[in-house]
Structures are given as C-alpha cells and as structure tokens.
Amino acid sequence: MKKIVVAGQPCAEPCVDCAVRPQAICAALDHDELRELEQLGQRLRYRPNEPVFSQEEIATSCFNVLEGVMRLYKLLPDGRRQIVGFALPGDFLGIAVNGRHGISADAAGPVVVCRFVKKSFVRFVDERPNVLRRINEFVTRDLDQAHDQMVLLGRRSAEEKVATFLVKWRERLARIGQISAITPLPMSRRDIADYLGLTIETVSRTFTKLERDGVIDIVHGGIRLADAARAEALAAA
Template sequence: MKPSVVTIEPNGHFCSDCGVRGSAVCSSLDAAELREFEHLGRRVHFSSGETVFSEEDITTSFYNVLDGVMRLYKLLPDGRRQIVGFALPGDFLGMNLSGRHNFSADAIGAVTVCQFAKAPFGRFIEDRPQLLRRINELAIRELSQARDHMVLLGRRSADEKVAAFLLGWRERLLALKGPSDTVPLPMSRQDIADYLGLTIETVSRTFTKLERHGAIEIIHGGISLLDPARVEALAAA
C-alpha cells in the first residue's frame, strides 16, 4: 500500500482531553508542560492499509498512536515478512539509534496518530527527565514483550502460538476496552500468520480446530472465547 493523501488537523485539539492522555508518553507531563507540548504534535489520520513509515526511511518524526491499530513489520529481500508487533493507542513509535526506522508500520483500519517532528521533540525532552523516564519505561516494556515473543516464535507449536496470541491480544485490549470474551481481530489471517511465524493456512486450520473443540467461536471480525480456561491450557503458559 502506497501512502496517499492524509488528513491533517491543523490544530483543533487539546492534549488535556486526549484519549491516551493517561497511558501514553505524555502521562509524564504536568498541566503546564502539556500546554507547551500541545504545539509540538499534530494529529494525522491514515486510512486502512496506508504506510505510516518504512523500514529504510530516515526518521524525521516520532508517533504517538491515538486511535486504531497498526502492524509493525520487517521484510526480507525475498518478500518474507515478520510482524514484530501490533501498535495500539498509547504506543510510542520511532525511537532508534541508527537514524532510520528499523521496521515499517502501516494502518490496519483507520488510524489517528499524534506526530512530532524529531528535532523539536528532542529539544523538548532535553530538560524534562520525567518524559525521558517515561519513554524509557515504554521501551523496557516493549523489550519484555519482544522477549516473550521470541519464546513463542522459537519454541512453541502452532496450537500454542495461536492460543497464546488470542489470549495476549485480549489482554492488550483489556486495558483499552475493558474485559470481554469477545475478541475483535482487526488484522487479517495473513497478518496473524506473519506475527506468529506460521502460514495463513495453518492459522486458519488452527482456528477451525479450536472452534470444533468448543474453545472459541469464529465470528465476523474476530472470535469469541467460549472456554478461556481451555485456551489457556493450550497456550501452555
């Protein structure tokens, strides 16, 4: 998907009533700082499938996800793809040492981000260690998730991968949408396969198997967890 026209809201928003105020990178700022911060970011909308940034791009901006879901992925030269994560509201993207994004990110469905130009954002952090500390926390949390995912990719069976994915995804949505056994899956089967190191066919077959066993029900745009305990047992935590 090539980037197309995006909608930019010139400045009709306030950080103070932003949906991710409490959980995002900006949760470390007080009211006074927030008013200054407000001028650094601009809301940008992306529609389904649009690429927000690419692996080889030079980093000119950081992004704070406000709404929607993004897939973060790396490609091998021959086209094989590994999705390294899904970004949700509150996630902060763009930190790197090389000066280039080291993965690509595109929108799954409509996405709104808060975009910060790199230089001014860097200057703003400079004398605000609280913000740096918050960014560090987010990085450490991601690192922990990354290590968990390595275990999944390297050492789990297809059944375990799929079961762990469903539970993990539900867990992430819990913080955003509250508890529910109905788990929306906005990403495609191909996305799930590329996240789990499987093929689309294996994901599909595993879903069907879980449904036949009464553990889940496949519904439009997601699944329903009929027997969470059984799925947890399969995930073999």
C-alpha cells in the same frame, strides 16, 4: 491514497482531553507541559493499509497512536514479511537509535496518530527527566514483548501459538480499557500468520480446530473465548 492532514496546526483535540493520555507518554506531564506539547503535535489520519513510516527511512518524526491498530514489520531479504508487533492506542513509535527506522509501520485499519517532529520533540524531552523515565518504561516493555515474540516463534505447536496470540491480544486490549465479551481482531489471518511464523492455511485450520474443540467462538470481526481457562493453558504450555 492521500493522508488527511491539517498542515501546520496543532492537534485538534486538546492534550488534556486526550482519551489515551493515561496509557501514553503524556501521562508524565502536568497541565502546562501538556499545553506546550500540544503546540508541537499534529494530528494525522491514515486509511487502511496506508504506510506511516518505512524500514531504513530517515526517522524525522515520532508518533503517538491515538486510535486504531498499526502493523509493525520487517521485510526480509527474500521479500517475505515478518510482523514483529501491533501498536495500539497509547503506544509511542519512531524512536530510532541510529537515525533510521528499523521497521516499517502501516495502518491495519483506520488509524489516527499525533505526530511530532523529532528534533522539536527531543528538545522538549531533554528538559524533562520525568518524560525520559516514561519513555524508558516504554522501551523496557517493548523489549519484554520482543522476548515474548522470540519464545512464541520457537518450538511451539500452531495451536499453542494461536492460543497465545489470542490470550495476549485480549490482555493488551484490557489494559487500555477495551474489554468485552468479543475480542476484536482488526488484523487479517495473513497478518496473524506473518506474526506467528505460520502459513495462512495453518492459521485458518487452527482457528477452525480451536472452535471445534470449544476453546473459541469465531464471530464477525473477532472471536469470543468460549473456554478461557483452556486457552490460557495452551498459551502457558
């Protein structure tokens, strides 16, 4: 499937009007710097399941997520997929220490990103310590999330893993202003299974059990936390 790209043109929406700016690395920039960054960016739209970048691919671009959710994953030597995270609007991707992407990324649903050619972006950032500090904040946050993921994949029951995922996902959505009675789940049960290190059958059974126990209500496109206190207790176990 073909990406919708306006080749060689800056992002259609001015950076100063970007809805995700408060959550993105761009929050560190003043008006003039935003205008300069705007000339470096290019807006791309991806359809569901379309790849954005691939593991071991040379990293020539970096990406600011504007809309939608992206799956971040590694392919294991035996062909299995381990999802290591889900990127939300405001997240910045593509910084590769050794010049190649260590993970793959694709669109869980419709996704819009602002893409920057890496060489141009690095030159822009090198002259602005405030942006470097902002990027370091993002890297530190990503490390914290990786540590949480290691704990999540450890010695916890399936019920605790699913409850933790739902509580943490709801908290992440709240931080970017996407909070409502219904917590949307744009990823599939298979995606959740590959993130939690479970089988899809176990994830489906656990969702059903949590609903039967009155912890969640399963609705079209997501869930509602019927007993948030109990879900948080399971997540903290």
